[in-house]
Amino acid sequence: DAMVIQNPRYQVTQFGKPVTLSCSQTLNHNVMYWYQQKSSQAPKLLFHYYDKDFNNEADTPDNFQSRRPNTSFCFLDIRSPGLGDAAMYLCATSKDRGPSTFYEQYFGPGTRLTVT
Amino acid sequence: GENVEQHPSTLSVQEGDSAVIKCTYSDSASNYFPWYKQELGKGPQLIIDIRSNVGEKKDQRIAVTLNKTAKHFSLHITETQPEDSAVYFCAASSFYGGSQGNLIFGKGTKLSVKP
DSSP, X not given: OOSXXXXXSEEEEOXXXXXXXXXXXXXXXXXXXXXXXXXXXXXXEEEEEETTEEEEOTTOOTTEEEEOSSSSEEEEEESSOOGGGOEEEEXXXXXXXXXXXXXXXXXXXXXXXXXX | OOOEEEEOSEEEEETTSOEEEEEEESOTTOOEEEEEEXXXXXXXXXXXXXXXXXXXEEETXXXXXXETTTTEEEEEEOSOOGGGOEEEEEXXXXXXXXXXXXXXXXXXXXXXXEO
């Protein structure tokens, strides 16, 4: 009964070689998020999709892109991974977004990315 | 923007003792404060949350307190058990504004409960 699924759980890529991480959800939620979590640090929001509307955080590097082909799937593309991009990447979903209330975010187990 | 500080970074307690984790936030517009538990190999899971119109909330062995004036909130776990061992994150968010619904996380507290 997994609700937010991330594949693969572990990904190794070479410096500069494009990589795609995948997230799917069975909750039929409108909103999907991608977070980056470096070792011993807080998760940091990269961007989110509200339905088909893409919302980039101001400090998210251009190297990171995202696609949401349908409600259930969302992809994180890293065009040219650097050593500093090694991290856990967490996908989350929420039923909706504001105003006047907060909708719980449900997280997947994450994909740990290693850059060699 | 919002900044959330969390202390301590590590906490070790004996089974049955209480554990307290504290967070401070900087943006007075924040009005929603969730706590997440992250077990090894898993994503964060919401364990309790509090909104700014409430000073305290309890759920069995877990409680959260909020002091809006001082801009700090705390997680209290009583009668700790080994399965409480995990990393705990506090977060802050606002219902309003351009970043409504965005979670700003603290750096996490690694709690170890020794049997």
